[in-house]
Amino acid sequence: MATLCRPAIAVPENIITREETLELARTLHADHPQLDLALRLIGNTGVQKRHLLQPIEDTLKHPGFTARNDMYESEAKRRVPDVVRRALAHAELTPREIDMIVYVSCTGFMMPSLTAWMINTMGFRSETRQLPIAQLGCAAGGAAINRAHDFCSAYPEANVLIVACEFCSLLYQPTDLGVGNLLSNGLFGDALASAVVRGRGGSGVRLERNGSHLVPDTEAWISYGVRDTGFHFILDKRVPGTMAMLAPAMREMAEPHDWDVSGLDFYIVHAGGPRILDDLCHYLDLEEETFRYSRATLTERGNIASAVIFDALERLWQDGGAGHAARGVIAGFGPGITAEIALGTWVDQGQVNGSGRARGRAGDKAGSKARDKAGRNGGEKRTAAV
Numbered sequence: 001m002a003t004l005c006r007p008a009i010a011v012p013e014n015i016i017t018r019e020e021t022l023e024l025a026r027t028l029h030a031d032h033p034q035l036d037l038a039l040r041l042i043g044n045t046g047v048q049k050r051h052l053l054q055p056i057e058d059t060l061k062h063p064g065f066t067a068r069n070d071m072y073e074s075e076a077k078r079r080v081p082d083v084v085r086r087a088l089a090h091a092e093l094t095p096r097e098i099d100m101i102v103y104v105s106c107t108g109f110m111m112p113s114l115t116a117w118m119i120n121t122m123g124f125r126s127e128t129r130q131l132p133i134a135q136l137g138c139a140a141g142g143a144a145i146n147r148a149h150d151f152c153s154a155y156p157e158a159n160v161l162i163v164a165c166e167f168c169s170l171l172y173q174p175t176d177l178g179v180g181n182l183l184s185n186g187l188f189g190d191a192l193a194s195a196v197v198r199g200r201g202g203s204g205v206r207l208e209r210n211g212s213h214l215v216p217d218t219e220a221w222i223s224y225g226v227r228d229t230g231f232h233f234i235l236d237k238r239v240p241g242t243m244a245m246l247a248p249a250m251r252e253m254a255e256p257h258d259w260d261v262s263g264l265d266f267y268i269v270h271a272g273g274p275r276i277l278d279d280l281c282h283y284l285d286l287e288e289e290t291f292r293y294s295r296a297t298l299t300e301r302g303n304i305a306s307a308v309i310f311d312a313l314e315r316l317w318q319d320g321g322a323g324h325a326a327r328g329v330i331a332g333f334g335p336g337i338t339a340e341i342a343l344g345t346w347v348d349q350g351q352v353n354g355s356g357r358a359r360g361r362a363g364d365k366a367g368s369k370a371r372d373k374a375g376r377n378g379g380e381k382r383t384a385a386v
Helices: 018-028 035-043 065-091 114-121 137-154 179-185 243-257 274-284 288-301 305-318 361-376
Strands: 008-010 014-017 049-052 100-104 129-133 159-167 190-198 204-218 222-227 230-235 266-269 327-334 336-347
Touching: 008 065, 008 305, 014 018, 018 035, 018 179, 035 179, 049 190, 049 288, 065 114, 065 159, 065 190, 065 230, 100 114, 100 137, 114 129, 114 159, 129 137, 137 159, 137 190, 137 204, 137 305, 137 327, 137 336, 159 305, 179 230, 190 305, 204 243, 243 274, 243 327, 243 336, 266 274, 266 288, 266 305, 274 288, 288 305, 305 327
Parallel strands: 100 129, 100 159, 266 327
Antiparallel strands: 008 190, 014 049, 159 190, 204 336, 222 230, 327 336
């Protein structure tokens, strides 16, 4: 059964803090009629710092779409190899053992995809399948995991490499002055991530089931306007309320698998903003601490699009893992409005091989709280693998 191994994460060297973001907004948009609202919304994101590809003085310039896309390509080629090599090392595999590369990004465009360059320069076999995913935005990280799971289900001995490359700062548009755009300017950050899904072996999240859900008639809520100056991000004010529709979809996907999504041991979800996480707590009857890894990503790196769930998953690893046989969910949310959801069981090959490693802290904390809550609600919920 396919296992999602430990991710590798990288962020650019340039940092902008919350205070610097707010001061920039005051300086650049002093006459904006809704400046106070924009400042309040940026302050409420919970983002304390973000990493940017360029220093802020260069980020604010717009040299044209061609120059920006050229930078996207050159920086992707410069930075992707490191995260790929680290992800392969985590999975104990070499490039020649990879059967498919899934590359996800919504912040630049290349054809052929970066996957072709990787195969030509990094030692992957010429027969390696390529699956670029460009138009699922922040949900693409979840989609990449799910398509890798599908591939390994069809080819049980296969291994899939996932790469997420998001340079959100290259989408800054100085002429977009709507409140939603000003909010986005203080929310999104840059990051890269990579992870391997192994068809056989490996420690991590053993993928059990996956599914997608699209909320009808919400296509215009998150979108790009593609213009002469590049990609213009469009965000509808109704987006923060979408968990009212997506939380039930998460529950419905888990139920046929005999899992209760309110009684799992770990939760790795897209941190689009604090309202998303707060609403998930409400609709799934969970404690705020349940999404501590996603909240930490949002606080320290902002919304890093498709890389969020890998960054949050790496934080779970740093916290000792979820414990052998712990159950969890991974979910990415993005344009459509789309949810890509995976259910999985934590597997520790050391435990399988008899090393006797103790149950991880994350699984202990989340699982015990879920069981306590289930007991208060009148019934013990299942939180361990059968």
